Amino acid sequence: MGNMKTPGVYIVEKNAFPNSVVEVATAVPAFIGYTQTASKNNKSVLNKPIRVTSMAEFHNIFGLSPNLQFGFAVAADAVSADMSLGEKHFTVEASGKKYRLYHSMQMFFLNGGGPCYVVSVGDYAADLAKDGMLAGIKTLVKEQEPTMVVVPDAVSLAAADCYTVQQQMLMHCGSKMRNRFALLDVHNGFQDKEDSVAAFRAGVPNKEIGDFGAAYFPWVNSTLFSDSDVNFNYLNDEGKTALQASLNDELGTPDATSDIGKMLAGLTATETAEEDPTPVDIDKALRASCITYPALIKEICSQLNLIPPSGAMAGLYTMTDNARGVWKAPANIGVLGVTSPAFEISDEEQESLNVDVNGKSINAIRSFIGEGTLVWGARTLDGNSLDWRYVNVRRTMIMLEQSVKLAAKAYVFEPNDAQTWVTIKSMISNFLTGIWKRGGLAGAVPADAFSVHVGLGETMTGEDILEGILKITVLVAITRPAEFIEITFQQQMQKS
Structure with a gap:
């Protein structure tokens, strides 16, 4: 009314609906490694996160696959040989640098991958070095869209350097950003089952932030080459x-x-x-x-064709998120473009992988008759935690936290009063109701699935309001996977 000084007709529009929470993306991995080139629009994009949506776009910016060379020689005996023909034994060993990013990208798109980021830290003439990969991880700090971090070239480093890179991946996801998830490969995950797993668990000790990462084992035999x-x-x-x-x-x-x-x-x-x-x-x-x-x-x-599984797993995460939602555990699904795991894992062998005294659970990739190669585990590296044991629980919480956080920014510097509290509460409640209807939260009714609390005497004191602090408490019941299904059979008396 204060602006109405001239007689006439004035139109005033009012919003019929309150602000809403928009669900953030959950499956946008960032790949870090070495590529043939790194040029976009005739400008270098080395050490810069670049968004790509297909393998064709990757080719245009980052070039083609590396040309790996092999040595061939006569072996002394069958034990040291890679190939035996009767009484003759030979060694066949790669003699060049093993760049793995390109083939991991192929497996990512083959298994349902979509938009992703690529950080090229060097070309195929460069030496594989942990410093380059660590620098690549740092470039992701200013990028808000990525929700996963994958460094396939890490396993081509020496074991100690590989573990350093993987520790920094977990630190980046769990301590620095807290809005993304690390997918790790086991160094030498194609040989020495017990030794490689034990070395991985000893080399990646950050169990405080282990819930922000998951490891998959063993490597897989792909169909990329014929x-x-x-x-x-x-x-x-x-x-x-x-x-x-x-x-x-x-x-x-x-x-x-x-x-x-x-x-x-x-x-x-x-x-x-x-x-x-x-x-x-x-x-x-x-x-x-x-x-x-x-x-x-x-x-x-x-x-x-022997490759680490992290690229394929990033694709399966994306496919599962798009088909079922981030709250569906990315397990009991087939890995495409794969003939078999590097070696078979039995039920007894998986026991020590799935349940570890220190909580560092490792998810198995197994082959089942008539079903193909399946991902047979959905645990984080914090397997002893009842809160964060499962991959889908941590990733669902990341999605909820980031979605609500971005929506709540609209209320920074708004009056810290009852009207604002009611608006925020209804906004978050509407969002969580939608997630519950889609199966992301557990409960027969919304009241069993979540609750939102905000207000003076409920989440804040009078001193908090004087300090300019608005506190919101959100309780959610996230669905957990049925990891162990027990079926009981018992005989009963004949009734007729």
């Missing part, structure tokens, strides 16, 4: 020479002018003439004429 994708060019120079010698021995040193002799000579040729066989011709001929070469290709393909 035998047709691999040829002798995956061998380093020494490996090609050793292969040539082995094939000469197998084939009886064929005449250099024969077709197969020319093929063998082409393995190590540095200069080729127009009439010389092409690499494709050499590959086809060797696959058809000998035993060692196809076995070698199969072994190289097997090693290329």
